[in-house]
Each structure stands twice: as structure tokens, then as C-alpha cells.
Amino acid sequence: MKASQIKIALIAMALAFASAGTANAAGCLKGAVVGGVAGHYAGHHAVVGAVGGCVVGRHLAKQHAQEQAEQHAQQQTAQRQATQPQ
Template sequence: MKAGFIKAALAAVVLTSVTVGTANAAGCMKGAVVGAVAGHYAGHHAVVGAVGGCLVGRHMARKQAQERAAQRQPVKVE
């Protein structure tokens, strides 16, 4: 059990260092942790879960940022 979490933490660190930059890493760490825990309990696939969680976390963070940007834009009245 400890080895799975160590591998997941290592994968999260590697993924974060690969995606250098705060804007690109938004959501990756949280997603990687959640994915690693889920992957660990779903058959000892913590690393695969961490990678998948990072990708999903980044996608959701990007989507949320786009929605926030769309709300800030003023409505054009002609």
C-alpha cells in the first residue's frame, strides 16, 4: 500500500515538472492525487490513475477558466 502512494506521489511530481508553469499545471496536482488514490483502490494502478487524473484535472481547470473569462466579457448591444 505504501509503495503505491509513493509511486503516485512520484508520478505527480514528474507530471508537474513536465508541465512547468502555473497556468499549465492548474488542476494537475489535485487530479493526480485523486486519480492515484482511485487507481490504487481499483486494482493497484496508482500511476495510471495519477496520469489520468492529471489530464482530467487540467482539462477541467482550463474549462473553468474559459467559463470565467466568458462571464467577464461585456455584452455587446447594437
């Protein structure tokens, strides 16, 4: 991999880390580790794999957090309806 490609990948990863909130940071870190390992074994592209894994990990963490928020809202609505006098 050329040095310029590595610099671009590192800059992209740094921007992804900077824009990640606390909830998404864990998804980015986990995804980067998995992507880096997969990229390493797929032709020595660990940095590219880490950047891609970070993006995918952030997306999945955000999706998971949204699903949990929807479940929590549904539970709150069900509890309110159960406690209201009829």
C-alpha cells in the same frame, strides 16, 4: 506493475507537469491525487490513475478558466453598454 510501465507513467506525468502552466498545475495536482487514490483502490494502479487524473484535472481547470474569462468578458460588455450615453 512492471518497472518499465512505472517508468513510462512517471515520464508521462513529468511531461504533463512540465507542460502545465500555473493555472493548470493546480488542476493537474488535484487530479493526480484523486486519480492516484482511485487507481490504488481499483487494482493497485495508483501511478496510472495519477497520470489519468492529471490529464483530466488539467482539462477541467482549463475549461473552468475559459468559462470564467467568458463571464468576465460578458460583464465588461454589459458595463460598457450601461455607461454609454444614448
